[in-house]
Amino acid sequence: MSTLGLYFEDKPLRQGTKRGLGPADRYPQDKLQKEDELSATFLKHGFSLINPLISQPNESSSAKDVFMQKFSEKSEEDETLMPNFYEKRVLKSLKQIQEDSMRCFQIQDELKEAKRKVSIPKDCFRLIPTGIAAHQNRHRDLRIFLEDLSDSIPLEDLLNPKKRNTKIPMFVPRKNELFYLFAEHNVPVSRATWYIKLIAYNMPLLLPEQTSKSNRTKRQKDDPGAEWTKKVVDFFEDMWNKHTDYNLPSQKSQSASQAKPMSREAIEDYWNYACDILRYMYTENMLDKEEILLRILKICEAIKPGEEYKLRQILPILLVYISDYVRNTLHSRRLSFFASQMIYWIEVEMTEEQNREKNDAIATKDKLNNNLEYERRYDTLTWGLNSIIHMVTMYCPSALVWYDPGDIRNHPGSPLDILPQAPSQMMIPPSAAQFYNGEEEYLQYLRQHERMISKRSTAVENKWSRYTSKDSLTSAVITKVVDIIRVLDKAAQTIRGTDSSKSDPLKPVYDPIFKLGNIETSSIIGTLCDWAVNSKRYGSFRAILIAKLLAQRKEEIDLQEPNRKSSVPVFQSELFTYLNESAPYSENTEAFHHLICLFGELIRHDCFSHSMYISSLISRGIRTDITSHSNPGMLIIFNCFEFINFITIK
Incomplete structure (x- = not known):
């Protein structure tokens, strides 16, 4: 065994190259290599391989080309830059190269798809x-x-x-x-x-191309x-x-x-x-969805009260498409009239007819049995028709507003006039309340829309429109208010996408409101504040927008009246009147939050003085007995303004 060990010990790792078994068993070496230097740095820290993308004088091979020399050359101006400036420059160039290559691949794919024909x-x-x-x-x-x-x-x-x-x-x-x-x-x-x-x-x-014999042009495709x-x-x-x-x-x-x-x-x-x-x-x-909904609606309108079988067949179809009907006010109005007529026929006419047919000699027990059979028979119809009325009330209340178009064919009045009772008092389907937090919240949501429909119907009945107003001054005020609301609503949709560095985003809003028309600024303060705090519109930025508009208007008035030395803000009295007479109550939480945000911004832009407001309250005796004020939200407004003033001072 010892002889065998000595034999393998003296034997070379591989035989010589005389037999042609490949190159020599070693890596190619250069005479002067960096890792062979025995410097103090290498002895202490060892040799470290440097990234070839970073320009160094000891680069070799392809890293030392024109592209890398462009980044390795330093100028006197570059010495003051950050140490990692060249690394960021290289990474930015590599990222640009990658984006260009991906764009080239995308262009090639688009060309292939364009050339590819459907077989x-x-x-x-x-x-x-x-x-x-x-x-x-x-x-x-x-x-x-x-x-x-x-x-x-x-x-x-x-x-x-x-x-x-x-x-x-x-x-x-x-x-x-x-x-x-x-x-x-x-x-x-x-x-x-x-x-x-x-x-x-x-x-x-x-089919062969159908061409005209006169000009041989292709016929328009249907x-x-x-x-x-x-x-x-x-x-x-x-x-x-x-x-x-x-x-x-x-x-x-x-x-x-x-x-x-x-x-x-x-x-x-x-x-x-x-x-x-x-x-x-x-x-x-x-x-064509519009055509489908219209044809189904025509089928419904052809059904007369008393055709129970047709009503039972068409009602499930209406419930399938009801979510699309409520997106169109005209379709919803026609559908509501149909459902109201059928509900009136079931709950009023059929009940009266049944009572007339009953004989006085029938026993009380038989009468109760007949009533139960009648209710079971029409329960499904009543639930389905009530669901239609509830859907239109909650998701398209404009269809139920009362108005008189002057033509009986255009359904004058309101569908609610035909109903024997209000939508919130009608029978609720068993599965309707499961999408809400119980039946109470469902009814509360219905009553809220009922009040809104009633309020709008009363306004229409009193002829609030500018077209029907006989007073020219009232018509002018209504026209101005409607125009202001239209400008503000349009600005709320487009002001976020504008670039403030290129143009003033407030100019398209400011000019139509304050520079067009002869109405004074004080008369539109209430409209601007109502728009900012209204809970029917979305976005807390409305308070900031109105505050900036009033601040810009205040600066313009100060430039027009340089001799004005009053320390009272220009719109102090109008804003004070709005707080006392038109401010939302604390019960309306969302609108009240917008009110606090609005006046907080007005205080920051020096359009409203909190100290003068407190002085006015004290002088009127409201500060000493604030709980007895007619507006119950006044107490909360006072406390919130103290908090806003504290934040502003800080």
Whole structure:
């Protein structure tokens, strides 16, 4: 063993290079290398590899090129800069290079997408130019395709001609014949919508270009959304008529190939399918939503009181689309009139008719049983109609405001005039209060909107509008107030996006308010303060905006009247009057917070004097007996102003 150890000890690590087994077993060395220097720094700290991106005199290879020399050269001016100036400069340049390279890749991707054309698999389509009725021999292919479409075959396999014996029929459907075929084969609405998208996209590409014989110009393309909206609405209305009137004769204009439901069960299935596909296409934004809502509304208005079956069929559809109806004031108003008439018919007319039909000889127990049966019968209708009224009251109260357009066809008055009771007193659906913190909060929200509707209706009835006012002075004041509110609302939306370094953001607001018109500034102080503290508008910045506007107006008045030596602020009396007469009460928490913010900013801009305000209160005897003041918010205002004054002094 010792001999073997000596043998391996004396043996070299690898054999010589005579056999050509590769280069020598060593790294290439230079005569003068940095790590071979035995300096005091290297002996104490060791050799450290320096980042080649940082310019140093001992760089080697590609790091010592023109690009790095640009950053390594120092000038006399650069000596006063920060020590890491060159590192930041290099990192900034590298970041710019990365952004440029990413932008180049993005441009290439956009060019590829623009050059890429959608490949249409024409081999899997069969064009039927004139519709189904003229090609009865190809009607079999359409039946087979609809059976496959209603099955669970993947949509990719339907487009693959190798996996199907027949091609996909492509044609321009006449009227609503395609929806009848969908309903007959019970095609799922998602797969039926996929086939409709295929027809809408591929038919203009498969058909030859229709050109005019006179100038050979391309005919303007029709909107596929409007076209399919008309077809699906016709199908929906046709099934509605058949569903509500079984003995309705079929129209002569219908195609002979349409599957006409003859039994009551078939009509029920077709009606459910019409509702489902209408809702699905509506949700997929394939239809004109305004047209759909309008056509459903016309169906509702054609229903007369007493047609209970039609009301039971249309009410679930209205509840499905109610969230879209409340976005339009005119639609909400028409829908509210319809719901109010039906509620009046159920709760008043039907009750009176039932009482008249009762015989006095009926026992009391039988009367109670009849009343219970009557309530159970109309509970679902009452809940649904009440839900419509509640939704319109809370989310579109403008539709319930009273007004007289002068034409009976435009629904004069208010839908609330027809109701036997207020919306907050009507029966609440069981699931309505679960979206709030209980039924009490739900009713409180309803009553709040009822008061607002009543207040606006009273203002309309008293003819507050500038167009109906006989007094020219009142009309001028109303015009000015409306114009000021319009300017302020527009400024609240656009003032945040303006660049104050380029232009004065207050100028578009200041000039229309103070420089246009002959109305004095003191007469619009109340309007500006009301806009700043109103809880119906959003944004606490309104107080700052009004304070800056009044401060700018104060400076302009001081420049116009240089001899004015009064120490009282210009708008002190107007603001004092506003506090005493028009300030919001402390119960309105949000408006009261805006009030404190507004006067805090006015004090900071020297537009309102807190000390003079306190002196006026003391001189009027309000400071000594402040709790007996007519305005209950005066006590809180006084305490808050003391706090604001303390902060301002500090």
